[in-house]
Amino acid sequence: MGVKDKIKYIFSYKIAGKLLIEYNTKKTFKNFKPPKNWRTDILAPSLRTGVYTKEIIAKHYLEGRYVSGVKPVAWVTSGAPIEILKALGFYILYPENHGALCGARKVALEISEEAEKKGYSIDICSYARTDIGATLSKKTPVGKLPKPDLLLCCTNICQTVLYWYRVLAEYYKVPLIVIDTPFVYDEAKEHDIEYVKKQLEASIEVSEKVAGKSLSFSKLKEVVRLSKMAAELWLEIMNANKNKPAPISVFDQFIHMAPIVEKRGDPETVDFYSKMLDEINERIKNGIGAIKNERKRVLWDNLPIWYKIRFLSEFLAENGVSVIASTYTNAWGELAPMMDIERPIESMAKTYVYPILNRGTGHKLKTMETMVKEFDLDGAILHSDRSCKPYSVGQMDQRLKLLNELGVAALLLEADHNDPRAFADEQIKSRLKAFMEMMD
């Protein structure tokens, strides 16, 4: 650890930056007003606790700018078992979240083109292209990304991550931990979980070596406890949408899920979701819905279309359609009950084998069917994501089953989560309009 790095970190992040961000948050929270261009004619005012989402993310990326040489840095996949790294004091960066941020800020295309220029095919996942492009060109809307000291790749979300992280490992010349998770058709076998557990145990040694210290099991238990608590709160927030009108749209969930993904295991994340839940409960008490005129309740399947969240949210709200349940945001809450504070490694092995993308298509169908019933939904939008094959496979049959067996309108919407070249406004509008007319 360089003394210079540490002084810069303490001054620029811990003192100046952090305090300034926190001061701004307090001020904005106190005199809270929705953003100027917020469509209050069709939407509920934006969530007041949303100012903390901004704060958490701003602090996270600001810390990243100064963290090199002060804390060990790990880059991880979105479904990676991060609790061990967290307990070892790693600064953790999620390239997929950074990619989503680039998408929402509408710079993902420019950054992925940097990867395409170096020969990465346009057919590769747009998150991977955004990340590789950011790595090669150093372009990012957050100022600067810290170089990784360790890479952690878990195959429970897709196989692309394996090749993507190998590219990163070669580029940065740092160790790569791969946690290989066997695919779950119905139930995970005991030996599947044992296999993942052994890999987690083996990963401790490498992580300790990079961190330069030993893992404290009591710290690990604490991280698992906080991780579980935050996930449970997130689940409760999503389940609040069983109320009518539903208090928080899926489009808002897409924005406010950032902390549960990249800051889980931190005490601040638990506090944040607890505050958000209070605000949601307040909305329920006062009968405030996410959209003003909730005529129809709809499900969203697959990743968000990051660069069109606002467009879709407003277009649907104008027509009284509230999108209130999603398999995607649910993925960060549904596994919380599996975490066991007393048996951290074993329960992590189980939890990280069971994400929706590591299970059969029948399971996703069941998840959607349950949502249709429990949230009393009228329709489902299945985003067929060009970039995410594991999420999109099976959607054709899932759509037909929802339509024929549950009698809800269902639409397959072809786009891409981060590549705006796969999105044509007029085509998407005409399909969504027809879908809405079908529900009437």
Next chain:
Amino acid sequence: METVKSIGIDAGSTTLKIVGVNEEGKILFSIVEDADPKVEEQTEHILNKLKENYDMESSKIVATGYGSNLIKADKKVTEITCHAKGIYEYFKTGGTAVDIGGQDNKVILISKNGKVIDFIMNDKCASGTGRFLENTAWRLKIPMEKMAELALNSDGEVKISSTCAVFAESEVISHLSRGQKLEHVIKGLHRAMVKRITSMIYTVGFNPPLMLSGGVAKNKAVVKMLEEELGEKPRIPENPQIMGAFGAALIGLSQ
């Protein structure tokens, strides 16, 4: 002077269709023109001319199609709902409506009482649409009307494997340069297009009868091949191109 109760305007990607109906929903006039880039001016011009012969003082206007945003109308409704309405009222039955347009294909499942149960449109790709044939016709300098005739009278068929409208064009040229007969290649081209449509029909699930609309329904070779592929004789309205505009006009009647 007859009173036009409602006017349906279907401003498609290739053509503009306008239909006027009386109180009973009977078609009083129907107009089909190639779509101008300034479709709003084109529409206004047509409507002004019609006013010389019809009483359109209290007509409702319902617009549909990609250009509908530009058109002044009482209501805007999607092509899916309009085609379903038009086809259902024309044939007085539910079933599978297939609209093959200039760059959009739609397959619509219509219930017994005329409601849209499900639909599918081609996404991100114009394969199997009118443009698929038009591209090649233009490239080979064959008038569109002659394409179907060539295919129908052909005694053989060459397999076109590409379903992409752009790649199929180069495949056609390469077949011709290898000495394949023009009519065999054209027939193969029709087959590729029909297979793409059939596969869309099976995606939503085929529920007879099969009812066609859109300009391509006038192509006899496409109609014959659809029958061969599906084992079901398609029903075709007298003027298939105006079904969307007709549906739109009928929707205006209930406004």
